[in-house]
Amino acid sequence: MTSAAPATDRRSDLGLLALAVAAIASSAILVRWAEAPAVVIAAWRTLLGAAVLLPWAGGSIDRHGDRSVGRPVVALLVAGVAMAVHFGTWLTSLDLTTVAASVTIVTSAPLWVALWLWLRGQPVSRRSAAGIALALLGLAVIGGADLVAGADRWQGDLLALIGAFAMAFYLLRASELRQTLSTAQVVAPVYGTASIVLFAVALVRGDGLTDHGGATWLAIVAMVAGPQLLGHTMLSRLVKTLGPVTVSLSLVAEPVGSTVLAWLFLDEVPTPSTWIGMPLVLAGLWLHLTNTSGE
DSSP states (O other), X not given: OTTHHHHHHHHHHHHHHHHHHHHHHTHHHHHHHSOSOHHHHHHHHHHHHHHHHGGGOOSOOSOBTTBOTHHHHHHHHHHHHHHHHHHHHHHHHTTTSOHHHHHXXXXXXXXXXXXXXXXXXXXXXHHHHHHHHHHHHXXXXXXXXXXXXXXXXXXXXXXXXXXXXXXXXXXXXXXHHTTTSOHHHHHHHHHHHHHHHHHHHHHHHTOOSSOOOHHHHHHHHXXXXXXXXXXXXXXXXXXXXXXXXXXXXXXXXXHHHHHHHHHHHHOOOOOHHHHHHHHHHHHHHHHHHTOOSOO
16 A cells, blocks of 8 residues: 555656657647747747746745755756757757657757766666667667758757757756756746847847747747646656656657657658657657666
């Protein structure tokens, strides 16, 4: 009887994780629908996300154990910059390469999370390692054809890879911050910092910040409600209970959902490699999420 509650809690968290990933999978389609520069889209979605969460971000972060206010504040700022890099590079990559390639590459974050944990002396279990390897193999199959499609796409692929590095870094930092701060206390300042960085980049580039049509603003609001709040904010909540490897590995399901949505709404027909890679991605995800030996 003592193990029932934890098992129930884990099932509930995994259900929320699936919902968050489904919301994030819609992001690429919404970005394509929004007729605005990618950096501007990222700036507005992070700013609006911060504004929504700000009322729940109250409470003091003056001290946590023996740590002074300086350390959590600096960590939040660094995490915010990482979030800005993630959104700025990934959303831009969607203008340069296919949805399948961009989303596949950006979801390689689990590889970099697991590698960092291994370097820090925290190796994952054999089952989880097998799941990560299988999922990454599936990602390679899905995106491989696009990676060698030609020089016109390499910039998009590279930007998506930088976005993956930034997401892995953010998840690791968020996992540490969530030990002493609430979800809103982490995410609101992170989104706020990211928006400041992104607006600054947009201004330097000379991008228009407000001269966009109604459809674009509707797409941006949808990004805030779905991928931003239900998606990334939920990941920040779950990273404390499920751990950074589980949360980051769940993102490998995103290219499956995004590819299907791109097929339905953008007429980007999945390639044979996508159909081969999808089962591998889902099998790797299942291996890790059904791991009973912990992180």
